[in-house]
Amino acid sequence: MTTPWPAEARYLQLVDVTVDLRFRRLILADRSLELPQRVFDLMLLFLGEPHKLHTRATLFDRLWAGTVVEDTNLSQNVWLLRKALGEERKAWIRTVAKSGYVFEPPGPIRWFERLPAASPATRATAPPVVERDTAPEAGLAIDTASPVADASGDTLAARAAEADRSGQAALPTSNPEAERPAARPDRRRRYVGLAAVLALIAVATASLMVWRHAQPRNAGSVALVMVEDGSGSSWPAKLLQQWLAWKLDSLPEANVLREGDVASGIGTAPIDVVFLSSVRSSDDPTKWELHARLIHGGKEERISATGNPADMPALVDSLSRRIVARLLPERAAPWPTLEASADAAQRYEGFARALDRRDWMTASRLGAEIVRLAPRFALVRLQLADALSQLSQATAAREQQRVAAQLLQGSPTEAVASLEARQQAMEIGGAGKALVLYQALVDRYPDKTGYRLKLAELLILAGQYERALTHLADAPGRSEALGVRIAKRLLRAQAYGHLGDPARMRAMALQAQQLARSAGDGWASEQASAWILRGKADDFQDPERKSASAFEQAATLYRLAGDTTGELYASYLARTADPPGPATDAELDVLLARANAGGHRRLEVAILLANADQHSIAGDAESYRSRLLQASATATAAGDPVLMGAVNTRLLNIEILTARFDSADEMARRQRRLDLRGTARLFSDQFAAALALIRGDAQRALDIVEASERLLPQAVPGQRESEALAQIACVRTDLLLSLGRMAEARKALERCRQGERWAVQFYAPAVGSYMELAAGDLPRARALLHQAEASMARMTPDRWLNAIEVARIATRLGELERSERIYAEVLPAVSSVGYTLLTALVLTGKAENAAARGDWENSRRFASEARQAIPDNAWGIVSRLDLLAAIDARQRGDAVAASALAGRLHRRARELGDVVAELESHPLFEPDALDGDCGLAERESLVARTGMRGVRLDWLLGTGDAPRAAVVR
Missing domain, CATH: 1.25.40 (Serine Threonine Protein Phosphatase 5, Tetratricopeptide repeat)
Known part of the structure; x- marks a missing residue:
């Protein structure tokens, strides 16, 4: 290939990317990558002829001259090159539908005889480039080792910086010293540094030679990579990907990875890779070709099928069986048949992509349409059950799950067990059995990540937050996929939130956010979820000072990810962070209509509760109660006990405030039957304790509060207690005072004072003032009362309750x-x-x-x-x-x-x-x-x-x- 750069060129530079022509690698601001031969040749072709349409036929002729290869090879190599360039640069390669590709660099391409200096934009942060002594057999490798000195003791980074400072021209004189490879580091130390990226080497190069002699494992990792050419012909491959993913994910021997996991590396564990693609047949445009390229055990195998659109569901089913048999021979059978019409199969792609985006509203709508077309399409029913469950359409979700489980009974034993556990988790009163079933799966197959994450998720839903945190702990010395690490931290954040511990909730969300951000594009939803959790942590800490900023950030990220469900939810949270008023009320009404139309019952109830709270703050008790009754009806119709508990807690508060104590007792009994946990149980128990105290039974009130406290994790020595424990300590202080247990009350008050939540900021000095009054220290009591009054809530009815308590104590102080x-x-x-x-x-x-x-x-x-x-x-x-x-x-x-x-x-x-x-x-x-x-x-x-x-x-x-x-x- 004739190139525009001279034969003596050793390096090419394009913005912040340097191409090493001798060692066939890319040098980026944060990493160095060695490219496989075809991928590097494709890169050079693009660099040599930018801004030109390269047709697929031309690229095949130039890259595989005289060789017969499958059409998907080109798509796979383009995919690998985009991955190598990184998310921020992959747009340089533009796909022209049904034609080919255009390389559109953002700047001029320069050439050098020695390693050029870093560009100004990356000079401050670019790590040193580390020369490798040998290249893998065919590899795309990331080298993240520490700076390595060459024979003279200087680092390449230092030389690059020095060259940049000296103002080297685009055509520097040759410098053999700069071209000499770096001294070889200690091999053991070097391979430890590379452990975190070996998985990407295996996937991108399709070699896996590094792990030919790997020890057998209980649960291996499988990446299912869609290779698309932009022609809109990917629906058969998408169906195959999802059907295959369900099969593998339901087995204990396989952990299915996302493409983002592959791109970011998963440590030292070996992985299998399956590239999937589908195209119209070049011989007969009325037919479709479905291709699978397997990289398994260091060997490559290709499986293909061709047929009419009507044949695709059966061909997808056949290929999925063959792929499972190659990856896991002992799991070749039994499997149920994929039963779907051609029309349903083609519509399925939009449904599956909505699931990928976590756009549950769109997915539930499309899934319902597909089920009507193909009632025995079990995979759609199974995934539709998940989408409906996310929207808190619990009754509908249970029905879809039950039908799917019946249709999938011909699956392996473990898959059937997993289906049964899922079904029990959705049944009213079935959470306990579901936990037992998943715990058994986790105990038997500890390496199966999916089982453990699902168990943790169910434990959180069941209110067993401490058990969930145990299963979400990182195993020492064990490498995990990026997606798993992010998911664990998001689930930990949720658990800590339910436990009333906003500090740890915020810390876990921030960790998840940093991991997702460092992984690049493709993780916007995870970043958005982290923003949501951070905002909720701030809201829990001080709802009077909450800000819409975190939720607006989340809404933007959800929108970029195409997740309309997440965007709607984040927009709702942002609106409720605004001060109450007619404008906010109107905005919530608009969001309420969208949630109702999209069937998002959880959000519908949340918006009704938020709208109710706005009315309560404004002092409109009638509208407050009306909204709560609407929310109660929606939660009951959805069949979701968690939503019912959230609504009933507020209704219980109204019954107490309006002095309907008998009705409040009955509502409290209904709450106990819901078996609430965490902060939901905490707030419900506080109202139940308030009822007991109103009737003068302080001991019963104390028993209720202490039972609630035992459900929360206790702080380890040297660690501050959670906000929930601090708030309970405040209530215990008051109850202990009523019972005359002053010494215990003083200890409880010390724990109360450790909290930072808005309620504690008032309660601690208020109850402290009353304690000093009871002890006879009037000056101290007066000082604390002034502090309490300055910390009164600004929201009603909390402000009214605070004010009444201040006035009661002031009277006894003679004020x-x-x-x-x-x-x-x-x-x-x-x-x-x-x-x-x-x-x-x-x-x-x-x-x-x-x-x-x-x-x-x-x-x-x-x-x-x-x-x-x-x-x-x-x-x-x-x-x-x-x-x-x-x-x-x-x-x-x-x-x-x-x-x-x-x-x-x-x-x-x-x-x-x-x-x-x-x-x-x-x-x-x-x-x-x-x-x-x-x-x-x-x-x-x-x-x-x-x-x-x-x-x-x-x-x-x-x-x-x-x-x-x-x-x-």
């Missing part, structure tokens, strides 16, 4: 003006939205403030209104009102009534274990006045045992350190 100001702000808001419990709490607080000022007329009025608003068994409020009634009787001179009321209050407090209420009742009757009960010694012992010297009625009776009507300046 009545502060308390009254807060109550005056909150009462109109909570009354207008119908939150009866909060209204009753405010009225009770106002009754206490009026009594502390000696205004008993208004105190009675507020107390009466509060009693009318709540059931009699709402101990948390009724006990405070009974205390006021006893003091009212006493100040009116009715000692008998006062003593009777105080005695009844005291007995009930003892029954419930409410030490605070018991201590508060003591000043209202003399020791031993209750038939010898509660004598002076017993009272003193109780105070000494609990340390609650500050639980007195000074704030109400006008004695001690907290005078009545103290004014806050």
Whole structure:
């Protein structure tokens, strides 16, 4: 071939790519690659004749002159060259449909006699180029070794940099020293450095000679590579790829790799490669040729078939059997028959590509159409079940899975076992059996990556997050495909999120993102998923300061990947990060319509919940409840218990806020039947504990919270606890105080203070203030209360709850003006939205403030209104009102009534274990006045045992350190 560069040229340079003509390699900014002969010849042909259409016929004549080769060889070599150039440069080779290729370099091609300097764009980051002493038999190799000095002790990188600094021209003088290969490094150290890229060598060169004597393995890796020429003739090959992938993936002996895994390297493990392609027959355009090129055990084999479109499903089935027999001879049979019409088979390509993009909405629509055309097309039903499950169309997914499992019963035993496990995972109440089945598969076949990842995914869905993390741990000294490493980190991030640990959630998502980004193009969906998880971690940490940035980044990446489902979901998350208002509400309505039309039930419920929360923040309780009921109906129709649990938790909160406690009890029972785990269980349990505490049963509330805490992973020594554990510690502190267990409460408060989540930022100083008040340290209590008030939530109803708690403590500190100001702000808001419990709490607080000022007329009025608003068994409020009634009787001179009321209050407090209420009742009757009960010694012992010297009625009776009507300046 005549070239535009002279015979003395040793190197060619194009932008940041250097071509080493002697050693047939590419030198890039981050790696050095040796190319197989045909691939290198193709590169030189393109470099020598850029911007010219090279027809396929011409390329065959010039590259394989006088040799009869298959048409797919050219496509495979173009694919390999694009892989070698990297994702950012593969566009240099443009495919002209049904014609050939055009090489379109972005700049001029220069030639050199010695290794040129790095380009300015890559000079700072380009690693040194390492000369190899020998080339593999036929190889595309990546050399990532450390800088290697030549005989003079200088590195090639240093020379390149020096040449660049000296301003060498495009035609430098010959420099034998620069051309001399680098000194040979220690072989053992060098091959350790190459371990991470040997898989790519094997795939790209189709040689595998390095591993001819590899030891037998339990589960090998198989890459199924589609080779396409842009002519739109790939549908038979795509069907073959997917049918073959299902077969191999269902067997314990094979781990199926993505093309991205191959391109990025998978360590030292040997892999088999199957190149798949399909083209119209050159002899008869009405027929199709289907080709498979196998690289297995260091040998190459080609299998082909030709037929009419109507013959393709049967030919695909036949070739898949032959390929499985070559790769895994012991698995040649039995296999079910691929039953699909020609029309369904051709439509299948769009469905499969939607699955590749994880575009579940498009896939579910196309899959349903194909199933109608070919009801016995088992592969479509199986994959459609996955898509529907991702959309939380659980009922429809279960039906597709059941039919697919029946049609695929003629599969090997392990494949049938996997199908049964999948089916059980989708059945209501079948998660436990599915976990047992997958655990058995993992125990028997520990090298099967797919089984382990599926088990971890099911464990997360079942709420067994710690077990999931155990299976997602990296095995020491074990090399894994890039896709597996990314998937593990994304699943770990999900598990940590459910465990209420945003810090580790964020860290795992960032690791996955860095791995996906370094792998180049083809991993946009994984990067987007990582952005979603990072955004959710930030949201969990502080929902009041959440930003749309992470979700917008995810939406862009999903859009680039062609994943409309992911883009829609990320757009929804971005919109909910915006401040509530008419515009945001309207945008969510648009997204809701798209989710409904696409059948995305999970997203539909999520949008309804987000929209409901926006209404709640705006104080529109009626719209809030209406949206929740819509979400409940959608979740129930979808048959998804996880969605049902998320909706019911909010509905349970409404029942409590509106003081419908009996209804709330029934809803809490339904929640327990759903067997929620993780943060879903945590929030549900907190509402159940709140119900118990409202009725005065602090011990039962504590039991509920501690049972929830036991489901969360405990921090190892020297490691900070998760946010979920910190939040539980805050709740435990309050409950322990009610039970008079001050020492334990102080320890719990220390754990509470370790949290950084928005709720903890308020709760820790608030409960700390009440603790110091109970202990008698009023200055410390006042300081903490000011801190709590400054950290109150900005969202409703959380802000109202925070404010009411601050006002209650302020009253007991004698800061009545502060308390009254807060109550005056909150009462109109909570009354207008119908939150009866909060209204009753405010009225009770106002009754206490009026009594502390000696205004008993208004105190009675507020107390009466509060009693009318709540059931009699709402101990948390009724006990405070009974205390006021006893003091009212006493100040009116009715000692008998006062003593009777105080005695009844005291007995009930003892029954419930409410030490605070018991201590508060003591000043209202003399020791031993209750038939010898509660004598002076017993009272003193109780105070000494609990340390609650500050639980007195000074704030109400006008004695001690907290005078009545103290004014806050």
